[in-house]
Amino acid sequence: MVDAALPFTPRGSATDADRRAATDAVARPVVVQLRSVRKTYNPGTPIATEVLHGIDLVIQRGEFCAIVGPSGSGKSTLLNIVGLLDRPTSGMLAVCGKETTSLDDGALTRLRGHSIGFVFQYHNLITAFTAIENVMMPMLGAGEFPNDAMHTRAAVLIDAVGLKRWQDNLAGNLSGGQQQRVALARALAMDAALVLADEPTGNLDSRSADEVFALLRRFNRDHGTTVLFVTHNAVLADRCDKTIEVVDGQITGS
Ligand code: ADP
Numbered sequence: 001m002v003d004a005a006l007p008f009t010p011r012g013s014a015t016d017a018d019r020r021a022a023t024d025a026v027a028r029p030v031v032v033q034l035r036s037v038r039k040t041y042n043p044g045t046p047i048a049t050e051v052l053h054g055i056d057l058v059i060q061r062g063e064f065c066a067i068v069g070p071s072g073s074g075k076s077t078l079l080n081i082v083g084l085l086d087r088p089t090s091g092m093l094a095v096c097g098k099e100t101t102s103l104d105d106g107a108l109t110r111l112r113g114h115s116i117g118f119v120f121q122y123h124n125l126i127t128a129f130t131a132i133e134n135v136m137m138p139m140l141g142a143g144e145f146p147n148d149a150m151h152t153r154a155a156v157l158i159d160a161v162g163l164k165r166w167q168d169n170l171a172g173n174l175s176g177g178q179q180q181r182v183a184l185a186r187a188l189a190m191d192a193a194l195v196l197a198d199e200p201t202g203n204l205d206s207r208s209a210d211e212v213f214a215l216l217r218r219f220n221r222d223h224g225t226t227v228l229f230v231t232h233n234a235v236l237a238d239r240c241d242k243t244i245e246v247v248d249g250q251i252t253g254s
Contacts, residue, residue, distance in 0.1 A: 029097065031194050031226045032059040032082055037091035039077055039249075051077050053249040054091070061193065062224040064217065066237035069246035075230045076198055078246060082228065083196045084112040096193055113142055117187030119216075121199040123179040127172030131182045132158055134171050138189045157185035161215055177208025184215055188225070195219070197229045201236065209233065 039052040051074045059065060067075050080086040081093060084100060093100045096115045100108060117138075125134045135154035139145050145153075158167045161181040166174060171182055180200060187195050197216065201209035213236050219225045228244075231237050245252045 028060040028062055030058055030094070031061050031063075031096055032057065032228075033092070033094040034058075034082070034088075035092040037081065037088045037093060039074075039081060039086070040089045043089060050089075051249050052081070052088070055249075055251055057244070057251060059226060059228065061226055062220070064220045064227045064241045065229065066240035066243045067228055067230045067246060068232070068234075068237050068243055073246045074249040075246050077249075079196050079198050079228065079230060082194075083116050083118060084108045113138065114190060115193050117190065117192035117195045119180070119183050119187045119195065119197040119200040121202045123171075123176075123183040125171040125179055125182055125186070127170065129171060130168050131163060131171055131174065131178075131185075132167040134182055135185045135189050138186060142190065154185070154189065157188055158182070161185045162211075175208075177204055177211060180204060180208065180212050181215065184212060184219075188219060191223075192225065194226045194228070197227060199230050199232065201231065201233060209236070213239070 034055050034057040037052055037055040037057075038050060040048055040050040042048050055078065067078070069075050077086070081088050082095070084095065088101070091101075095111060098111060100111065103111065126137070129137075132151070132154045135157055136150045139150040139153065155164075155167060158164060161184055163174075163178060163181055163185075166178060171179060174182065180203075183200070187197075195216065200216075201212050204212065216227055216229065217239070220227050229236075229240060237243055
């Protein structure tokens with residue numbers, strides 16, 4: 001279990017006990033809310049394209065949701081907006097109870113850093129850094145924690161994803177599955193309430209894909225971490241609590 005050894009809980013985030021209690025509660029807090037969200041790329045130009053056409057969505061704390069749909073339907077665009085990496089063209093987005101549309105870039109960056117972890121199809125690790133250094137990166141970026149606390153927490157997370165023996169290996173020397181597990185540990189470094197995973201298993205063999213999925217599931221169950229998981233893998237989607245289907249920029253089922 002990771003919980004017992006966690007050396008700190010970053011400011012502004014719920015404790016693990018809070019999350020478990022919330023997960024058990026009947027009315028769970030809303031982690032993500034979108035109302036009439038639209039996204040147009042290149043607005044005001046001849047190549048303007050609206051790719052999200054008024055999305056309404058509510059995700060509660062502790063939910064583990066698959067996001068499915070054909071290529072080009074808008075899944076990554078939706079995830080980038082929920083992850084505060086891009087802004088909606090119109091509509092309302094709240095993350096962890098905070099309405100985001102009026103926030104400036106600095107406030108968005110702080111909210112993202114404290115509340116959201118990311119895992120992408122390609123791990124985006126710094127290959128010249130060790131596994132443990134990669135996991136420390138989000139904490140270093142926040143600039144709020146002592147070095148020994150960052151190192152201890154990163155070591156706990158590396159152990160939790162089964163890579164203790166490899167923690168001091170350069171990320172570039174690890175296998176694809178191991179690199180994705182480091183990326184998962186990095187996504188959890190700030191004790192994020194929300195993890196956004198964009199096809200994290202898409203580039204892995206089926207055994208590594210199962211391992212990464214099982215780890216995400218375990219963190220979801222043990223810590224109440226809310227997970228949005230974009231996948232083309234129908235078997236893994238079936239193992240999620242709920243499926244959100246995006247077709248032509250609209251949600252068609254859940
Ligand atoms: P999915 O993740 O479901 O494959 P995307 O969200 O990546 O879909 O893309 C949805 C649509 O938006 C596609 O038609 C894509 O070409 C277009 N698109 C994505 N990003 C951009 C961008 N930065 N500029 C212009 N069009 C984009």
